[in-house]
Amino acid sequence: MNLSPLQKARYEYVPKLPGMLRHGIAEIAVKKGEATTSVADQEKIAELFPNTYGEPEVTFEKGQNTSVVKKQVVGVILSGGQAPGGHNVVSGLYDALKATNKENVLIGFKGGPSGLIEDNFIVFDDEYMDQYRNTGGFDIIGSGRTKLETEEQFQIATEVCKKHGITAIVIIGGDDSNTNACVLAEYMAAHKTGVQVIGCPKTIDGDLKNEDIEISFGFDTATKTYSELIGNIERDCNSAKKYWHFIKVMGRSASHVALECALECQPNICLISEEVKAKKQSLSEIADYIADAVEKRAANGNNFGVVVIPEGVVEFVPEFSALINEINELLAGSKADAFNALESWTEKYAFIEKGLSKEAMAVFAILPQAIQQQLFLERDPHGNVQVSLIESEKLFAALVGDKLKARKAAGTYTGKYATQTHFFGYEGRCAFPSNFDADYCYSLGYNAFMLIQYGFNGYLSKVSNLSRPAEEWVAGGMPITKMMNIERRHGEDKPVIKKALVELDGKPFKYFEAHRDEWAVETSYTFPGAIQYYGPTEVCDLTTRTLALEQGK
Incomplete structure (x- = not known):
């Protein structure tokens, strides 16, 4: 096996154990607490x-x-x-x-x-x-x-x-x-x-x-890896000063990864799925929120910025969630075969238009064609839309572009708007x-x-x-x-471990909420750099910003 110098060095790293586990096995006793529910x-x-x-x-x-x-x-x-x-x-x-x-x-x-x-x-x-x-x-x-x-x-x-x-x-x-x-x-x-x-x-x-x-x-390693990449893009963004970068990060059901990366890197915008759901924000409202930041930065001569988007955010938009449910019903059973037999997108679009409610069709119609087609890609094993395949970073980049075109036509926006899109997922799952x-x-x-x-x-x-x-x-x-x-x-009551979502009254989100308006307009980027393995303890052994804020450290 060919080993990189880092791999050789990591083999020699001796992991640290909690104090009570550093005693010999013969000196580790167990203490029982109260019964649990x-x-x-x-x-x-x-x-x-x-x-x-x-x-x-x-x-x-x-x-x-x-x-x-x-x-x-x-x-x-x-x-x-x-x-x-x-x-x-x-x-x-x-x-x-x-x-x-x-x-x-x-x-x-x-x-x-x-x-x-x-x-x-x-x-x-x-x-x-x-x-x-x-x-x-x-x-x-x-x-x-x-x-x-x-x-x-x-x-x-x-x-x-x-x-x-x-x-x-x-x-x-x-x-x-x-x-x-x-x-x-x-x-x-x-x-x-x-x-x-x-x-x-x-x-x-x-x-x-x-x-x-x-x-x-x-979580610690993955968010540090993504934060390094986001920091690199922020540095490039601030150097070229000509692109808005839309970056999707992993997190299908919760926005912990996006929030931690925002705390580490201070991008201009970070969407939090749980907040989108709590406020019942529409796609149009989210696009307006981002477009407002673009317009304010453009007024200061800054036609560039960074937007971080959690992977599953569209599922938390009520109108989009309703659209997904209707599409799942539209393609249930043999109807999927009839849809797939149609050859052109024009024919498929007519099939969709006939099958969706007026409200769902209104949402579907504002989507870029590439996103519309992604909603009809291969189903999951249960016959449902695979939302993780939707390129939401491209979706919001396009929706914001439409908003700015309308503002430019109305004479309220005079800035420039060019985009780059990214998805950071697999890059963090197997890092050292x-x-x-x-x-x-x-x-x-x-x-x-x-x-x-x-x-x-x-x-x-x-x-x-x-x-x-x-x-x-x-x-x-x-x-x-x-x-x-x-x-x-799947139609049955099942015992499952309860997923933990971002708490909107928790200290990490509250810190983010207190600073995001400033970050939206100012160029407040921070550059975490690569994960540090060797050097001062205060650099190498830092915990996540999320955990530090939660525990008041």
Whole structure:
């Protein structure tokens, strides 16, 4: 393998553990807290999870290790989209397992949850593990999006675990993956298999978050990576002084990534999906809001700027959401075949015009043709519009252009308006983890094994007090059921982990809200630069602006 100098250096980085996990394994004791309840729908969740509901939160502290000594064979699964630091969760788990007993075994199931069902695996050893420490990506075993949710899957998983003598499974994933982990844990307990299931909180979107999970791993690195790129564009923008850059960043259901990048880079405009929904803003109102900033900056001789847009913002626009619902109905069942059989866009447009309500058609008609056509691209597995395929950065660039043309025709706008569009997504998912994510993920993995060793099932590995130095971090675990509520999914009530959206009364948004009017008109750009791995602690080990504001640091 050809290694870059940075990769060689990152192999040598030694992740920092919380203070209480730095003691020898024999000196790590567990402290149990109060019994827990789910975030909502307590009776229903308790009924669905009788064997794993209501368990206490736990923390680890210095003291006598009272866990039962036995050989552990642990399976690990990477689930869902990639997030920086996943390899360190695995290496932390491996190191804790081997530090407890050299005979312990870690089995990695390949390609996500399907690897468990298909019994596709690798047994880790030192040589293999050392190739992946402190590196980005999930290529150590690969990932996948197969859901573990059927009785048949659980039976097969049980047989695979029995075959290998597996005592525990660690599932590293986001809210859906940890929901699956919770359901699997309940099955294993109900059928007295002796297999424990532990989850680890992963997602760059930042929406797996609550009073217990201060931040999901990967968010720190991804937002620092995107902020570097946005800062670079801001510098170019301020140099050329001739383009408005519209930049879409990841975040389908929540705007945490966009907000953090705005706090880091201070662009002229940043849309927050949750605010769009709360204010019931229309596409036209959003376009006017951006056009106002363009006009004010042009009056100062600044015909350039930067707009940051969260990936899923159009879903939060009420009129657009209604349009999507009508399109889904329009193309339901055999009607999709009739639509796809039409050869020209003119014929398809007539079909659409006939099938949509007057209100929906009014929204559809103002969209650029390229966006109109994107709404009729390949459906998702449920037959719905794939909103993530819509190039909302191009949509808003065009809508703002239309607004400015109208203002120019009315004689109220005399500036210039030229655009460039960007989408930053995959650029951040597999970056080398920042020091924070390298430390946090290693701690999550190490901590996950301590939960296994003490016999816990259906728990999430939890590390908190994260805005402080790692020495002061608190390690422990919480029942996954604590995060659950009931939601309507595909016509059925399902137990799921509640997604965390941007809180409009939270400190990060309030800080952004207090400064955005100034940023809209002034050129207040900041340039975060590349992720720093080496140098002063105050540069290398910074947490996100979001976490610092939330914890008042």
